[in-house]
Amino acid sequence: MGKDKKETSAIRGKKKSQFRNIMRRFMKNQTAVFGLVVIVVLLIFALFPAQLSNPDYTIQDLANRYAGPSAQHFLGTDELGRDMYTRIVWGCRTSLAIGLASVGIACAIGVTLGTLAGYFGGILDNVLMRIVDVLMAVPNLLLGISIVAALGNSISVLIFAIALGNIAAFARVTRSSVITVRDTEYVEAARATGASDGRIMWKYVLPNALAPIIVQVTTSLAGNILNISGLSFVGLGVPAPTPEWGSMLSNARSIMRDYPLQIVFPGIAIMLTVFAFNLFGDGLRDALDPRLKN
Amino acid sequence: MSKILEIKDLTIHYVTDDEVVKAVNDISITLEEGESLGLVGETGAGKTTTAMGILGLVPNPPGKIIGGEVIYKGKNLLKLSEAEMRKIRGHEISMIFQDPMTALNPVLTVGDQIMEVIRLHQKVSKAEAMKRAMDMMEMVGIEGGRCNEYPHQFSGGMKQRIVIAIALACNPSLLIADEPTTALDVTIQAQVLDLIDNLKKKFNTSLLLITHDLGVVAEVCDKVAIVYAGRIVEYGNLESIYNNPKHPYTNGLFGSIPDFSKKAHRLNPIRGLMPDPSNLPEGCAFAERCPNATDECRKRQPPVVEVEPGHSVRCLMFEKEGR
Amino acid sequence: MIKYIGKRILMLVPVLLGVVLLVFSMMYFSPGNAEDYILGDMATEEDKEAFREEHGLNEPFVIQYINYVKDALRGDLGISYTTKQPVAEEIFKRFPTTFKLALLSTLWSIVIGITIGIISAVRQYSILDNVTRLIAMLGVSIPTFWEGLMLIILFSVQLALLPASGFTTWKHWILPSFTIGTHSAATVMRMMRSSMLEAIRQDYITTAKSKGQTNFVVVTKHALRNAIIPVMTLVGVNFGKLLGGSAITEIVFSIPGLGNLIIDGIKVKNAPLVQGGILVIALAMALCNLLIDVLYAYVDPRIRSQYVKPKVKLAQKSATTEEEK
16 A cells, blocks of 8 residues: 555656656665676676787687686687687677667667557558568577578678567567557647647657667567577677687587586676676566566 | 454554554454444555454465454454364355455356355265355356356356355355445445345344445444544444444544535535555544544544443543543 | 467468568578589589579569469478478478477476476565576576587586487487476566466455465465466467577587578578478467467467357346346
């Protein structure tokens, strides 16, 4: 009872206090805060890899291949004697950059499609949603693999391939969210004052349909980082010699029986990153919509 | 007549990390065999929690029974083990819920749901239990042949009849009805009330009726307890409360009912809201809304005062009159 | 019900046409020519021309697409460039393996996910609940291929208990299905938990308790029957995804499945094989989703009655007449 009262007063309150409320709920969630901290650390690594590790990740030390952890190479060296720690740090930059770029593109396209479909409905909605159905009908990874195989191995193709698999999810989430907002009184009111469709969508509908989209961004980011490493693992991801966690695993696979540590570290890096984004996304969802929380 | 239920100073709080919601505070009521008692109060006054406390179904956590006794036929229910309590629930004490739309399990047939309680408390075969379930349905006015249908195939009033059939299937000594008609259409309300009243007389069942509707109480009950912020503020038999209401809150409740015999232009509602049960005042909880409140009211918890035999009030205004 | 299924199958047609178009144009417009890959560097111009003529590669895009769809409708998905065998045959040779892998993985996910999900919900906020929720989150965060590699290192290399590759005996099945199954189990567990928590809060649970029912029966009979419905959907969707999505795990464990076949095909630009493979996967996933919806109606009487119209109308009629009395 008491809780409900607080929640309603939060809705009535001004935007600022609503934001503060979300922050307060988020900060109370320990695992989500842990996720956020890890993400911040990863971002620092991604922004300053040269300062935090070796500026050159290609230095080879062929005499010192497959070395175990030591003071000099504290995660050991790979099949060409390159420092594993350096490559993992630079790999962080690769994964986050491609992940963010692909989510950004997918989000822009998906949200636009979803908003148009949800707001206008009718034939447009039908056509757009059938396109989304087609994209949903092909598993993301296979879609990515075939695009990269068709268009060639390059970072820009990879970003496009990963993004394409995400568009459908963004379009669906946005559409259903927009539909619930579309018929509210404040949108009716805006229409009554003679605002154009574009203005209504941009100023009234989208801001109020934002919460699930924000959550989708973190979920997609986590999924994309997994898919990037998966594509690289089958040799269709980031072209060599750019360091990438999935391709590190792929390189180490043939010798893993003798040097299992080669497999362990890049995998942990992927897992930790995805884990952090998932925890963060979960906490964000609970904070944005307390009714969903169990 | 013998006492069937006696609640003494029952106190139930909901304890969470942030706050303590004092839902039920020192509630005491007595119910004789075959008698009906109306527990009247606003939403959130602690009526349902009291009922759950009797059945031992207060969700824990966060609910905690802080103190008091619930004596049913000489046994303190709060001291019984979970297994002993299960033998009482549905068998000796059963409950009708507020919202028939949600009180029935949507994926089980109504026959199954009536049968379940019979099979739990009576050693009968499945076929026999089904027969009794169908009899119960007939008794509440539904064809027994519809026992294989699912809840969504019935209207709201009929669902409530099924809930009543479940509650009465084992012929309980005490029936707790928690706002049994609130969720129903006005025309159906009277039917359901009549049904409860008739069945109650037929089986000589005692009834604890929880409601916010004084009209319903007048129709069915022998005794009335007015609850405010988890406390009973006035308690007595129907006539004394209706003809001679003492507590300002009771008076306020009567003032909130439109009276068509007088041509009043406005209702006389109680101003303000019930205090937050997680933040109850030190003194009388009603003081903030009370037209007669004094400074003393805000400082001191008023004692229970018996203003006439069997009619007690919890208000400082009557402190000197009493006993 | 049959009408509904028919309608759903009809709605599949444009989606599948779209999938074919998508994959078809990707293969068509991509740089590099099939004949160069297949015939190798030694082939003469005449050989290449003959190859193009044989496989209809000289026709314009639209004609090629229409021809492909026409053939596909007859069950002819073209000839694999590499093996010269019919693509449909190649696919259906591999399909049972992928299907079996998906099925076993789903079994793991059901057993692990549902059990832990229920316990976690019933003991909400207990240490067990908190720990399993974290593990589940970790489970969805692990790249499956890495989990597979780690399991190989542990069980095949270190302990020498289970084989690391192939898919012949039951021992071969354990690691790959467990690898995929745990990932899937994590999602099932999360859904089961939240669905169960939702169900436990419903009024009918209080009704059941007020009848004197034991907690165990309240949870298993009343709550679970309601809570399992959305979980069932998830299990079905997961199963559908596994039919197409376990490609990388198939590679890790060298399992001769459909995913492995398609990825091999992609690498050598074996267009008919890739198009056929993805089409079959899309079809299998769609049919799987359809099956779940039908099953859904079977489990949830509220949805069932939407399809079995006449009976409900009668029931509603009698309900209203009763009420009128």
